[in-house]
Amino acid sequence: MSFEIDIEKRLGDAHVALTLDAGDGATVLFGPSGIGKSSVLNMVAGLLAPDRGRIAVDGDTLFGDGVDVPPERRRAGYVFQEARLFPHMRVRANLLYGAGDETEGFEDRIGFLGIGHLLDRWPRTLSGGEAQRVAIGRALLSRPRFLLLDEPLSSLDRARREEITRAIEHVRDVVKLPILMVTHDPGEAERIGTRVVRM
Amino acid sequence: MLNATEWGIVALSLRVGGVAMLVTLPVAFALAWLLARVRFPGKVIVDAAIHLPLVVPPVVTGWLLLLAFGPNGPIGGWLQDWFGITVLFRWTGAAIAAGVMALPLMVRAMRISIEAVDRRLENAARTLGAGPWRVFWTLTLPLSIPGVLAGAVLGFARSIGEFGATITFVSNVPGETQTLPLAIYSALQQPGADSMVWRLSCISVGLSLIALIASELLTRRAGRGLHVL
Structure with missing residues (x-):
């Protein structure tokens, strides 16, 4: 199983609970805004602690049974809704932030994203689609064991959506990383999800 | 133009202000970070204590420094016993007084800039494999640098203008503790020294103006999300 999740979390008045055993490919958490889908991703990434439960990826426990692996050691490739590029670093430095020593030939590894011509640009000069592709590249270069995608298409226009969707499909089918993605768009859920979990 | 004595006064003021700012800078940054990022019991009291020099009469601050750094004071006695040094009537004492008076202004500016650093960027860095120290050195610090520099410049300007605590703590010794405001005060007591007071x-006004403009420009730069590093 790629993702084994059984968690509960109280956030103010809301109660977030999810039980999930998902295999390879892309698992999509689908449901209306505001029911805690992003909180689930944050809990898997280690940015938010569940009140109780267990989270494991590929059999390794990240949370639960007395374990709470800090986010920097979970190796989650997290692509947020907004790109969250570091504004004081150029695109190249952003991409290599999590790459460690494996910086050689990095352009080939993310060639399919088509961002080679952006390397010397500052994040504030990028369009929404460009920034999101850089964010995906940055997550992939951090040698992740799995990808977390939080509404990665929501801030984009139709043409850019198609671009990013293809990039995600490439990661799912060619790079073969397990993906946990959140969306409120049924079309996206259908197209990208190997399985869709309603929340 | 200025004569040799007056140049000496300006040089001493710059030295006192510069040293006060440089020594206070890391302390102010650490306190600003603590107040911006850490929850702890008694935080409101620490916050108030840091800001005391801003509202307490400077002569009281000077007197408290005298008690602490005097030969029988807890810090002064220790400095005397272990290193054989005293800061009383010395420019180093003037720098301490200036640093204490500048501390709250520096902490305020730096705290605002640290609070303005987007925690979501820091979270993104954590997921990319960066531990808390790396996040601090690569994100929190560089992103708050404009505010830190603005605070430092403001602290420097405040240090150069320090009067009440300095004259109470280290007196008004020409060539040693007589900085610009103290020299102006002395000149005002002498008949016929009007031109010196003017110069x-x-x-004083020129230096303060330059510092305030620099601080303002740095703050605006921080507000635009552009960064020095």
């Missing part, structure tokens, strides 16, 4: 006051 030193102009220098």
Whole structure:
């Protein structure tokens, strides 16, 4: 199983609970805004602690049974809704932030994203689609064991959506990383999800 | 133009202000970070204590420094016993007084800039494999640098203008503790020194103006999300 999740979390008045055993490919958490889908991703990434439960990826426990692996050691490739590029670093430095020593030939590894011509640009000069592709590249270069995608298409226009969707499909089918993605768009859920979990 | 004595006064002021700012800078940054990022019991009291020099009469601050750094004071006695040094009537004492008076202004500016650093960027860095120290050195610090520099410049300007605590703590010793405001005060007591008062006051206003403009420009730069590093 790629993702084994059984968690509960109280956030103010809301109660977030999810039980999930998902295999390879892309698992999509689908449901209306505001029911805690992003909180689930944050809990898997280690940015938010569940009140109780267990989270494991590929059999390794990240949370639960007395374990709470800090986010920097979970190796989650997290692509947020907004790109969250570091504004004081150029695109190249952003991409290599999590790459460690494996910086050689990095352009080939993310060639399919088509961002080679952006390397010397500052994040504030990028369009929404460009920034999101850089964010995906940055997550992939951090040698992740799995990808977390939080509404990665929501801030984009139709043409850019198609671009990013293809990039995600490439990661799912060619790079073969397990993906946990959140969306409120049924079309996206259908197209990208190997399985869709309603929340 | 200025004569040799007046240049000496300006040089001493710059030295006192510069040293006060440089020594206070890391302390102010650490306190600003603590107040911006850490929850702990008694935080409101620490916050108030840091800001005391801003509202307490400077003469009281000077007197408290005298008690602490005097030969029988807890810090002064220790400095005397272990290193054989005293800061009383010395420019180093003037720098301490200036640093204490500048601390709250520096902490305020730096705290605002640290609070303005987007925690979501820091979270993104954590997921990319960066531990808390790396996040601090590569994100929190560089992103708050404009505010830190603005605070430092403001602290420097405040240090150069320090009067009440300095004259109470280390007195008004020409060539040692007589910085610009103290020299202006002395000149005001002497008949016929009007031109000196004018010249030193102009220098004072000029230095303060330059520092305030620099601080303002740095703050605006921070507000635009552009960064020095």
